[in-house]
Amino acid sequence: xxxxxxxxxxxxxxxxxxxxxxxxxxxxxxxxxxxxxxxxxxxxxxxxxxxxxxxxxxxxxxxxxxxxxxxxxxxxxxxxxxxxxxxxxxxxxxxxxxxxxxxxxxxxxxxxxxx
Amino acid sequence: xxxxxxxxxxxxxxxxxxxxxxxxxxxxxxxxxxxxxxxxxxxxxxxxxxxxxxxxxxxxxxxxxxxxxxxxxxxxxxxxxxxxxxxxxxxxxxxxxxxxxxxxxxxxxxx
Numbered sequence: 001x002x003x004x005x006x007x008x009x010x011x012x013x014x015x016x017x018x019x020x021x022x023x024x025x026x027x028x029x030x031x032x033x034x035x036x037x038x039x040x041x042x043x044x045x046x047x048x049x050x051x052x053x054x055x056x057x058x059x060x061x062x063x064x065x066x067x068x069x070x071x072x073x074x075x076x077x078x079x080x081x082x083x084x085x086x087x088x089x090x091x092x093x094x095x096x097x098x099x100x101x102x103x104x105x106x107x108x109x110x111x112x113x114x115x
Numbered sequence: 116x117x118x119x120x121x122x123x124x125x126x127x128x129x130x131x132x133x134x135x136x137x138x139x140x141x142x143x144x145x146x147x148x149x150x151x152x153x154x155x156x157x158x159x160x161x162x163x164x165x166x167x168x169x170x171x172x173x174x175x176x177x178x179x180x181x182x183x184x185x186x187x188x189x190x191x192x193x194x195x196x197x198x199x200x201x202x203x204x205x206x207x208x209x210x211x212x213x214x215x216x217x218x219x220x221x222x223x224x225x226x
Binding site: 033035040041042043044045048056091093103104105106107108109111 | 119123149156157158159160161164202204213214215216217218219
């Protein structure tokens, strides 16, 4: 399968714990995005990488959230001191190199439940 | 006002019907437009890009009206398998390809 992959697919954690999610984009795509989706809403943008550089962060991304893409390939999203409001589907997407906006291809998501 | 607005539905239609979804966006400088489809508890999948001249892909037709800041999706001859949530998506200018999603319109096609 050459699509975007995410791990884990599901995560249940207790409030206050730290969690880390991984995303592996489509191999030839240099752009990587993280989104969050809650029930009944469309995905909301969190952050964007071009290669290893984090070029944009949403104000939704509080200080408890951090994302990395150290070698310009896979990315991780860490949430520290989780809160119940962090419960959501965390989606990763990638798009190919080049100028202009391109369609983004999404991974299956990591569903986080904070108890 | 939300950046991208859609009627959440649900739209319940019989198999074979034609159904149309509409979407409006607030930023007149938006550059690219898409329809994504999302099945229950699955990731969004690109259905089609929307071009100024309008475009068609089989039973699906998308239209863009930049003057009215309005996007539409028409589905002809609905199939049971078309049941899903349809997300209207807009690229925000000057933000390195960030996509802004509507809340989605739910379609249920019945026998």
